Structure formats: C-alpha cells, structure tokens
Amino acid sequence: MVFKSVDNMLSADPRNSGTVIHDAQGLRQADMVGHHAKIAELTLKGSPPGAVRASFDRTRNILLYSWFDYELLLVAELLACTTFELALKHRLRQLGQAPKKQGTLRVLMDKGRSIGLLPKLAAVPGDAAVPAPPDAYEAMLILRNDFAHGTADIHTPAMAFQFIRFCTDAINALSPPK
Numbered sequence: 001m002v003f004k005s006v007d008n009m010l011s012a013d014p015r016n017s018g019t020v021i022h023d024a025q026g027l028r029q030a031d032m033v034g035h036h037a038k039i040a041e042l043t044l045k046g047s048p049p050g051a052v053r054a055s056f057d058r059t060r061n062i063l064l065y066s067w068f069d070y071e072l073l074l075v076a077e078l079l080a081c082t083t084f085e086l087a088l089k090h091r092l093r094q095l096g097q098a099p100k101k102q103g104t105l106r107v108l109m110d111k112g113r114s115i116g117l118l119p120k121l122a123a124v125p126g127d128a129a130v131p132a133p134p135d136a137y138e139a140m141l142i143l144r145n146d147f148a149h150g151t152a153d154i155h156t157p158a159m160a161f162q163f164i165r166f167c168t169d170a171i172n173a174l175s176p177p178k
Helices: 014-018 032-040 050-065 072-094 105-114 136-148 157-174
Strands: 020-023 026-029
Touching (some): 020 032, 050 157, 105 136, 136 157
Antiparallel strands (some): 020 026
16 A cells, blocks of 8 residues: 555555454444444463563554554564564463574474474365465464564455464463463
8 A cells, every 4th residue: 555645644554445344243334333342352361471462462553553554464464473473482482492592483383392382283285286384373473473474465354353362362371370
C-alpha cells in the first residue's frame, strides 16, 4: 500500500472490506469494533515476564492497526513469532536450561524440545510442491524466517489471526501458572 495522506490515514484499508467475522453472533461483515473484539480475545495466561507481555501487546496493537493498513498483518505475525521466541528464552532461563550457544529460534526450539518444554504437535498438511513441515512449531519457524528475511507474501486476516493465535497458545503453554 502506498503511504497514506493525512486526509485518509484513518480510513480502513479497502482490502479489509471483504473481511468477515465469525463469532457467537454468527457470520457478519467485519468492522473496526469487531476487529478490536477479535484481537481482544488473544490474551496471555499465567505469569509471563513483563517483557513478554509488552511484546505481546505490541503484537496486538500492530494487528489492530492492520485495519488501516492490511500489510501490517505481516508485521504482526513476525512480532508474534519474536514474542514466542522471547517467552521461550525467558522460560529456558527460569528452568536453568538456557542453551550454551546463544542465538537463533532454532537453537531455542531444539533445547525446548530436548527437555520436553515443546511437545511434538500434529503434522501440518503439505502437498507435492511444498513438503509439509513435521509439526506446527516447525511451520512457525519456516514462516518466521520468511517474514524476517523478506517476503512479498501477505496472509489474509483469517490466516494471520490463526497464526497469531497459535503463537499466543504456544506462549501460554510456556508461562508458569499465577
């Protein structure tokens, strides 16, 4: 999307006009209030560190502002991944299991798997052209790398919400209870 003028900077991105919300009220045309309500459903449980909560709220705010710029969905998805990475890093440190090798989400995920912190999840469907990753954590890693290293792909709001909900659930699974 081109840089918006002052006159229309608070106008909904026209690509959101076809978005629908499916909730307890049924299927309906999305509006800004419904968009906010859907995002408000994404919550952290337990007692994650303040830095994780702050990063999570940045994710939700970027997702909120995607109403005005559809392409911010991509930024929100990337930030959801980095929030998961931050939560995993904090949890491993809490458990005295921080990897000796500093670095990547791959290293953190491998360590989390080796101590049972990240359970193996069901395989993600694929096809002949694109082999399926072994599970949803691996799919997240692939998408995160695509986002971080540049992509022109932008997911639909439904796909972005699904991905961010997975990241939210993964963060919640790492958080110790209150």
